Amino acid sequence: MSDMTFRDALRLALAEELERDPTVMVLGEDVADPLGGSYRVTLGLSTRFGAQRIRNTPISETAIVGAGIGAALVGLRPVVEVMYMDFLELAMDQVVSQAAKARYMSGGQVRVPMVVRCQGGPGRAAAAQHSQLLEAWFAHVPGLKVVVPSTPADARGLLKSAIRDDNPVIFFESNLLYNVRGDVPQDDADTVTPLGTARLVREGTDITVVTWGAMVHDAIAAAEQAHARWGVSAEVLDLRTISPWDREAVLASFRKTGSAVVAHQAVRQGGVGAEIAATLYEEALDYADAEIARVGAAFAPTPFSPELERIVVPGVDQILDAIVTTQARRGG
Amino acid sequence: MMHPTGRDPAWVATLYERMVLIRAFEEAAARLYEKGELPGFLHSSVGQEAVAVGATALLHSTDYITSTHRGHGHVLAKGVPPRAMFAELFGRETGTNRGKGGSMHVMDVAAGVLGANGIVGGGIPIAAGAALGIQMLGGERVVVAFFGDGALNTGAFHEAVNLASVWQLPAIFVCEHNGYAESTPSSAASRVDDIAVRAAAYGLPGFAVDGNDLFAVLDAVERAISRARQGEGPTLVQCATYRWYGHYIGDPGAYRSDEEVAAWRDRDPIVRVSAWLTEHATWDAEDEAVVRERVERKIGEAIDFGRASPRPAPESALADVYAAGASNEGARS
Structure with missing residues (x-):
């Protein structure tokens, strides 16, 4: 066990999975160093794992998510960062009509092992375009999984499960939680929190x-x-x-x-x-x-x-x- | 024997047969659709065969394509068997997508088809992503993204082509420019005619070719594939062509004049390859008859297979919503 913030637990999960599986990659706006993500979740990862695997993208949510889908279809496990949950609206076709449906519509030929991380939520005077919680929209779509951690331990455990899952996962991080501290089990890199369990x-x-x-x-x-x-x-x-x-x-x-x-x-x-x-x-x-x-x-x-x-x-x-x-x- | 155009007539004859097969497939599908045998929608690619065949002729089986709602030609040209296609159009268990995709969504990963797509522009970012995957995994594979001129004005096109250019991804963006987005002429949708202008905006080369000329398509796509395989990044290729029928089978097509349709029919891409073969090879009526007979038989068998195939089992309606697995079960806490 070690005491760490929610943010550090997420970064630990990403680093562990990047280390463990060479097909894992991260792409999104400003995810590379020196910024390391708008909320610093990916800080240090591009320095450690290289700018090929940790890629900054243009502000192009449709292309970012679409690129994640295509990469997933040919064998990668992309972790896509969309800066705010609100911005997922800009990629709705790719999330809802492409990622969520590829497996079913293809008659089970393909898997889309992609995680779309996003953050936000209310409570920070961010106003209506940077505060929305849209989990109900995505929970309404067959083919997607929707994950919302509340503790540092689950931030790590659930993100690791989401990355290892063979389905597209919307992974929502409440901004209010990034600095919350808690015990995180660190004894075993394969300790994960299974999806679908309260x-x-x-x-x-x-x-x-x-x-x-x-x-x-x-x-x-x-x-x-x-x-x-x-x-x-x-x-x-x-x-x-x-x-x-x-x-x-x-x-x-x-x-x-x-x-x-x-x-x-x-x-x-x-x-x-x-x-x-x-x-x-x-x-x-x-x-x-x-x-x-x-x-x-x-x-x-x-x-x-x-x-x-x-x-x-x-x-x-x-x-x-x-x-x-x-x-x-x-x-x- | 190589012809001065650089194309071996025997190879051209195989491409010709592929074009004839696509035409026969589309015509047969339209007849079945009009008789009410095929559910859903049907978008015919008759008239556009040179683009489908020319843009895929130099691909390997391990290369990928993404396609469109008007995608039968693309996926047949990439090697999807007609019988699995017809079974899919009939909505049967033996179809490419086990009856869950239909005409607009044919996917056959084994043949390198990452999906036709019901959303205009929807496949372009996915093609860029597949090219990203290839770049990350190594190797010389490439991805061809097919889309129509209607997709040129979607955000997905703009974002994906830009991203592919920034990352120098091994992608070839093939615009099948048939002049109409459903009923809206391209002139009413954009003031930019020249694909090179658009390409310049994203920092990549763009070629405009006669999409009813198999050899013009082959030449342009060959250059694009070569660039992609050598790590030189993506290319835009715009192929001017025409769909002989409406946006969908049943579309009265009142937005096009009879003269316009007739003029394009006179530029039949299949007739042009047939004329080339006659001129440059020992190609005669007998060869032509052999091709037609072989294609007719293949299409007939494919339809019989599709029609006779079992309907999907009821329980399959709820199968494959999710993949069951994970990359590694790991230790669960």
């Missing part, structure tokens, strides 16, 4: 809180407050992979607690929370003691002003409210 963050008996990414930390704080102030025992699950998501873990927790809050920073309308809540109703209605609550951003673009942003994007208070309200309705 993490039990905090055990509880009264209510299940399902969340991911930066909001995991808000959920932990909300759960602790709920316990301290009202004696509510909240179980927190970090979904970690949005697609495919760990239905079994979420259902098992819900069957135990009988109530749930699904919380994400992304816009509530049409969000992944709706999918999870609907699944709980379909699969485990008999276990429900109260309505399932959804927490998500208001249906508005993310405003610039920090005061307004706090109104639109939910945090600890909104999760806490949802826990308390849901508990009040139990058995009602």
